Amino acid sequence: MMRTNRFKNIFIATLTVGIVATLYSCNQQKEEVIAKSAAEIVVNGEMEAELTSPPNVPKPVGKRPAKKLIVHMEVLEQVGEMTGGVEYVYWTFGGTVPGSFIRTRVGDEVEFHLENHPNNKLPHNIDLHAVTGPGGGASSSFVAPGHKAKFSFKVLNPGLYVYHCATAPVGMHIANGMYGLILVEPEGGLPKVDREYYVMQGDFYTKGANGERGLQPFDMQKAVDEDADYVVFNGSVSALTGNNALTAKVGETVRLYVGNGGPNLVSSFHVIGEIFDAVYVEGGSMVNENVQTTLIPAGGAAIVEFKVDVPGTLVLVDHSIFRAFNKGALGMLNVEGEENKQIYSGTIEEGIYLPEGGGIQSMPGDSKPMEVVAAKSREEKIKFGREIYMQTCFACHQGEGQGVPNAFPPLANSDYLNADVDRAIDIVLHGLSGEITVNGVKYNSVMTSQTLTDEEIANVLTYVYDSWGNNKSDVTPMMVTKRRSAH
Ligand code: CU
Numbered sequence: 096m097m098r099t100n101r102f103k104n105i106f107i108a109t110l111t112v113g114i115v116a117t118l119y120s121c122n123q124q125k126e127e128v129i130a131k132s133a134a135e136i137v138v139n140g141e142m143e144a145e146l147t148s149p150p151n152v153p154k155p156v157g158k159r160p161a162k163k164l165i166v167h168m169e170v171l172e173q174v175g176e177m178t179g180g181v182e183y184v185y186w187t188f189g190g191t192v193p194g195s196f197i198r199t200r201v202g203d204e205v206e207f208h209l210e211n212h213p214n215n216k217l218p219h220n221i222d223l224h225a226v227t228g229p230g231g232g233a234s235s236s237f238v239a240p241g242h243k244a245k246f247s248f249k250v251l252n253p254g255l256y257v258y259h260c261a262t263a264p265v266g267m268h269i270a271n272g273m274y275g276l277i278l279v280e281p282e283g284g285l286p287k288v289d290r291e292y293y294v295m296q297g298d299f300y301t302k303g304a305n306g307e308r309g310l311q312p313f314d315m316q317k318a319v320d321e322d323a324d325y326v327v328f329n330g331s332v333s334a335l336t337g338n339n340a341l342t343a344k345v346g347e348t349v350r351l352y353v354g355n356g357g358p359n360l361v362s363s364f365h366v367i368g369e370i371f372d373a374v375y376v377e378g379g380s381m382v383n384e385n386v387q388t389t390l391i392p393a394g395g396a397a398i399v400e401f402k403v404d405v406p407g408t409l410v411l412v413d414h415s416i417f418r419a420f421n422k423g424a425l426g427m428l429n430v431e432g433e434e435n436k437q438i439y440s441g442t443i444e445e446g447i448y449l450p451e452g453g454g455i456q457s458m459p460g461d462s463k464p465m466e467v468v469a470a471k472s473r474e475e476k477i478k479f480g481r482e483i484y485m486q487t488c489f490a491c492h493q494g495e496g497q498g499v500p501n502a503f504p505p506l507a508n509s510d511y512l513n514a515d516v517d518r519a520i521d522i523v524l525h526g527l528s529g530e531i532t533v534n535g536v537k538y539n540s541v542m543t544s545q546t547l548t549d550e551e552i553a554n555v556l557t558y559v560y561d562s563w564g565n566n567k568s569d570v571t572p573m574m575v576t577k578r579r580s581a582h
Contacts, residue, residue, distance in 0.1 A: 133251045133252070134249055136161045136202030137161070138160075138162050138163050138202070138204050139160040139161060141206075142163075144164050144166045144167075144198070144205075145198070146167075146189060146196065146197060147195060147293070148191045148196075149191055149192075149193055149196065149293045149294070149329045149330075150292045150293050150335065150341060151196070151293060152196045152198065152278070154198075155280070155284050155291075156198060156280045158284065161200060161202030161203050161204070163204045163205075164199055164203045164205050164206070165205075166197060166207050168188050168189055168210065169190070169210045169211075170209065170211045170260075170273075171189070171215070172184060172187070172214070172215045172216060172217070173185060173190065174310065175192070175330065176331055177299065177301070177327075177331050178325070178331060178332035179478055179479055179481065179482030180308035180479055180482070181301075181306065181307070181309070182310045182311065183301065183310070183311055184312075185271060185272040185330065186217070186219070186260070186268060186272055186273050187273065188258070189275075192274075193272070193329065194273070194274065196277075196352070197276070197277040198278045198280070199250050199278065200250065200284070201252070201253050202249075203250040204247060205249075206245065206247045207223075207248070209238055209244050209245075210238070210243040211239060211240050211243065212241075214240070215240040216240065217262070218239045218240070218262055219237075219238060219273065220232075220234075220236040220237040220244075220260060221233065221259070221260060221261070222258065222259055222260070223256065223258040224256040224257050225248075225254070225256035225258070226248045228248055230261060231261075232246055232248065233261040237262065250279050252279060253280060253380065254375075254378045255276060255277075255279075255352055255375065255378030255396040255397070255398050256378065257274060257277075257356065257394050257396055259274040259275075264315075266319075266358050267313060267315065269356060270299065270300055270313060270318050270358045271313060272356075274354070274357075275295070275354070276293065276295060276354045278352060288348040288349065288350040289348045289349065290348070290350070291352065292341050292349070293329075293351075293352050294329060294335065294354075294411065295328065295329060295353070295355065295356055296356065296360075296364070296391070296413060297326075297327060297330065297355075298323035298326045298357065298359055299325040300314045300315075300324060301313070301317075301325070303324075304324060306482075318359070323359065323360060324422070325423050326360060326413060326423060326424040327422070327423040327424060328411060329426070331423075332423035336425065337427075337494065340408070340427035340429045341426070341427065341428040341429070342429050342431070343403050343430050343431075345403060345404065345405065345431065345432025345433055346403070346404070348400060348401070349400065349402070349428070350400045351398070351411075352398055353391060353396060353397050353398070353399060354391070354395070354396040355394070355395055355396065357393030360413075360415075361391065362390070362391040362413045363388050363389075363390060363413055363414040364388065364389050364390075364391050364397065364399070365412050365413075365414040366399075366401070366410065366412075366428070367409060367410040368407060368408075368410065369409050370385060370401065371386040371401050372402060373401075374389045374398070375397060377391075377392070377397060378395065403428075403430045404435060405430070405435050405439045406432045406433070407430055408428070408429050408430070409427070409429075410425060410427055410428075411426035411427070411428065412424060420486075445501050469550060469572075470550075473557070473569065476558070477557055479558075480555040480558025480559070480561075481558050483547065484558055484559065487547070488555065488559075492504075492506050495507060496509075502538070503538070503540055505533060505534065506562075506563065507563030508534065508563060508564040508565065509534065509565065510534055511531060511532070511534070512559070513560075513565055513566040516556075516560075519570075520556065521578055523555070523556065524552065524575070524579055526542050526544035526545075527541075527542045528540075528541045528542070548572075549572040549573075549579065550575075552572075552575045553570045553571055556570040557570045
């Protein structure tokens with residue numbers, strides 16, 4: 096019995112090895128055929144590549160034949176805004192972070208021109224993950240300021256690929272924003288969708304803590320420690336919020352080309368309020384369906400697709416969630432159109448739920464308040480105030496100060512607010528619970544006391560009073576200090 100079994104096992108094992116070997120060699124042959132055919136596609140004419148700044152992407156390749164595609168990419172080192180009052184010297188491909196989007200197709204022969212602007216201080220190069228060849232082009236594209244280099248490559252594999260600078264110290268060049276995406280469409284192009292956008296995550300390391308104002312230099316030690324001050328989409332905290340939000344209409348299909356430049360952090364990419372109908376996993380050819388969150392490695396990418404069915408604001412986040420709400424990895428997609436109550440009812444019933452009694456909760460305080468650079472003008476005060484509003488007040492009182500019906504009173508055109516500035520200061524300082532009437536409507540909710548400095552409270556209230564039809568009251572830090580000591 097034993098003997099027969101063993102024999103049988105050996106037979107099955109041999110058979111399995113045989114089948115696997117056959118499959119393997121078949122697969123290899125298939126791959127060789129693909130690689131060979133892509134390499135052998137003859138180009139038909141030449142054209143200058145359309146390059147776009149994020150969040151836009153160039154026109155789809157559609158059915159166009161393979162061509163010699165000429166790409167001119169200029170490296171620019173320039174100061175940009177990380178968030179309100181915080182500036183950073185970005186190193187860029189094409190003047191933006193991420194760099195210009197490049198769209199090619201399998202069989203294209205890319206003639207790549209890298210130009211390092213004479214005003215730049217450092218040499219740079221480019222490593223495109225879509226290149227089959229040493230360093231992805233890096234060794235052929237090293238250029239000093241005021242110089243240019245040219246190399247060419249045949250586009251062999253379809254997919255969404257990262258490109259980045261690979262000049263030493265490589266981590267520093269990437270940390271300063273030197274990355275972007277190159278899309279290689281298959282023969283005949285990707286399926287048609289209604290909207291396409293370009294979103295790329297990156298982590299940033301500054302000498303000052305998150306929110307500390309002024310021109311912030313890169314911090315090498317924090318980068319080595321992977322201790323990011325900012326994690327953002329498209330190079331800055333508000334690149335995809337407010338007026339910069341992405342847009343779509345109910346019923347449309349949306350495709351996001353999502354990259355992660357790193358240099359360090361892996362992204363748990365998620366869209367709050369949506370499910371990805373399709374994900375081209377890691378930007379390759381495998382398509383997964385019905386995905387909530389997709390992992391995008393540093394130096395990797397993914398293509399996600401979804402249909403927007405109901406109106407509202409979808410929120411793009413890295414679901415390592417403190418990055419989203421505290422470090423900036425948050426973007427918005429505003430969807431306009433008709434409600435569909437069958438898909439989403441909206442709130443059906445709402446009431447007050449306070450199991451721990453009516454005590455006002457407070458946010459955990461920092462033992463040492465951060466030093467804040469004073470605003471130099473009313474204009475700057477309003478600008479800084481808006482940043483605080485977006486971080487602290489936005490969730491309840493909403494983007495246009497409209498509040499949430501039956502829950503959070505409006506700040507826009509608010510008779511309650513405009514009647515008494517000191518009362519408004521007290522509420523931000525100490526919180527508020529109990530019934531109040533705003534513009535003739537009763538509200539009975541809880542606002543927590545906010546851990547903000549006097550200057551920050553002055554800024555955010557001045558912003559609120561300056562916005563949405565309020566009475567333009569100016570709130571000074573001194574006024575806040577007075578109210579604070581009055582209690
Ligand atoms: Cu560089």
